[in-house]
Amino acid sequence: MSRILVIGGGAAGLLAAGTAAGRGHEVLLAERNDRPARKVMITGKGRCNLTNDVSDVKEFISNVPVNGRFLYSSVSSFGPPDIMRLMERCGVPLKVERGGRVFPQSDKAVDIVDALVRFDRTAGVRFFKGRAVGFECSDGKITQTVFEDGAKIAADAFILAVGGKSYPLTGSSGDGYPLAASLGHHIIEPRPALVPFVLDGSDFLGMQGLSLKNIAIHIKDTSGKTVYSDFGEMLFTHFGVSGPVILSASVALNDIGKRKYYLAVDLKPALSEEKLDARLVREFDANPAKTLSTVMSALLPRSMIPVVLRRAGVSGTEKCAETSRLLRSSLVRTMKSLDFTVTGTRDFNEAIITSGGVDVRQIDPKTMQSKLCDNLYFAGEIIDVAAYTGGFNLQIAFSTGFAAGNCV
Numbered sequence: 001m002s003r004i005l006v007i008g009g010g011a012a013g014l015l016a017a018g019t020a021a022g023r024g025h026e027v028l029l030a031e032r033n034d035r036p037a038r039k040v041m042i043t044g045k046g047r048c049n050l051t052n053d054v055s056d057v058k059e060f061i062s063n064v065p066v067n068g069r070f071l072y073s074s075v076s077s078f079g080p081p082d083i084m085r086l087m088e089r090c091g092v093p094l095k096v097e098r099g100g101r102v103f104p105q106s107d108k109a110v111d112i113v114d115a116l117v118r119f120d121r122t123a124g125v126r127f128f129k130g131r132a133v134g135f136e137c138s139d140g141k142i143t144q145t146v147f148e149d150g151a152k153i154a155a156d157a158f159i160l161a162v163g164g165k166s167y168p169l170t171g172s173s174g175d176g177y178p179l180a181a182s183l184g185h186h187i188i189e190p191r192p193a194l195v196p197f198v199l200d201g202s203d204f205l206g207m208q209g210l211s212l213k214n215i216a217i218h219i220k221d222t223s224g225k226t227v228y229s230d231f232g233e234m235l236f237t238h239f240g241v242s243g244p245v246i247l248s249a250s251v252a253l254n255d256i257g258k259r260k261y262y263l264a265v266d267l268k269p270a271l272s273e274e275k276l277d278a279r280l281v282r283e284f285d286a287n288p289a290k291t292l293s294t295v296m297s298a299l300l301p302r303s304m305i306p307v308v309l310r311r312a313g314v315s316g317t318e319k320c321a322e323t324s325r326l327l328r329s330s331l332v333r334t335m336k337s338l339d340f341t342v343t344g345t346r347d348f349n350e351a352i353i354t355s356g357g358v359d360v361r362q363i364d365p366k367t368m369q370s371k372l373c374d375n376l377y378f379a380g381e382i383i384d385v386a387a388y389t390g391g392f393n394l395q396i397a398f399s400t401g402f403a404a405g406n407c408v
């Protein structure tokens, strides 16, 4: 039996601690907050989308655009069916919603947190409050963890599961990066991910609050090459754009904010330019005496009409009967590609996850053991992996937490 110190009582730390204790180790869990898993409490808008009921590991990994392959082994060993079984065994019935998203039947994230804490306590994990600030080492191994209040805790092995930097008020404020770097680990620069975009200009301001369904987005680099496309929902805000397709794009493009990108919104993805033109002709023919801006309300949300007309070089006061073919084609082009310049993303306070972190090349993907320090293991968001929404990020915390707790 060894003495294990788990640092960080979030999703990954709780799973790692209970797993290690269940194997007979003496496990201590240090959490800087009074209560563990504050972030898990606010996941899924307080409902906790804890995993995704994907059909296999390959499908899981296709939802992890940053270093997905690193997770192959850990998700194979402890994947969605395993956390679902564990939760049901801990007395939390689950349900599967649209897109395979798994939630507790109660719709209460606190039920998941309580179950994880119960899992730990039943296995004999001892919790204490403390913020880890440093390590003491000897012969390339950690001997003790140093805490903010000066306390030092010795152990045979250490699991660092302090999360990333997003939503820092929950306790995950990036402490893990200097801790890992102090032992020689390379840290891929952390950046906000699953985060809204900030746009240049002011056109979006008149559309704030407008939510668009069934649109397509294409993100282009400065050479005009499309680097990302998606279909779904988005929303205009007071700073730019948000919503599912935007959040996903923020994970896939890892140099956003450093490089300039252009966002092109296709407002009518189901119609080719020709079909959209034919639709306009029908609309204009049926309403010859009406103005363009009046008739466009059959095709576009009201707050968007002035923007589209201006971009198309149209005043809107023209009568439908008077619209030229040239003018129509300008309207069609604008509706098929409403363009904006992306200047960056919102910050860590609004980012659902952190991309970047401990370089996966320095971690054994089967065990989560550091390749630089024998008795150090990593788990959860501190590692440089990042996934789309849908329960994948919590599952990554559980899978890597299990691997660390099972191999320590």
Ligand SMILES: Cc1cc2nc3c(=O)[nH]c(=O)nc-3n(C[C@H](O)[C@H](O)[C@H](O)COP(=O)(O)OP(=O)(O)OC[C@H]3O[C@@H](n4cnc5c(N)ncnc54)[C@H](O)[C@@H]3O)c2cc1C
Binding pocket: 007, 008, 009, 010, 011, 012, 013, 030, 031, 032, 033, 036, 037, 038, 039, 040, 042, 043, 044, 045, 048, 049, 050, 051, 130, 131, 132, 133, 161, 162, 163, 164, 166, 167, 170, 171, 172, 173, 174, 175, 176, 351, 352, 353, 379, 380, 381, 382, 390, 391, 392, 393, 394, 395, 397
């Ligand atoms: C608003 C929001 C909603 C989300 N919704 C979902 C969702 O529905 N589904 C999903 O899959 N993912 C969701 N996520 C992402 C998910 O919450 C994280 O990916 C996951 O919590 C990461 O787990 P973790 O254990 O690595 O880190 P965390 O859960 O962040 O836990 C880290 C813990 O370490 C503690 N800690 C930090 N520094 C120290 C230190 N120096 N010493 C001791 N303790 C320390 C922290 O206080 C914290 O308790 C959401 C995130 C946010 C912000």
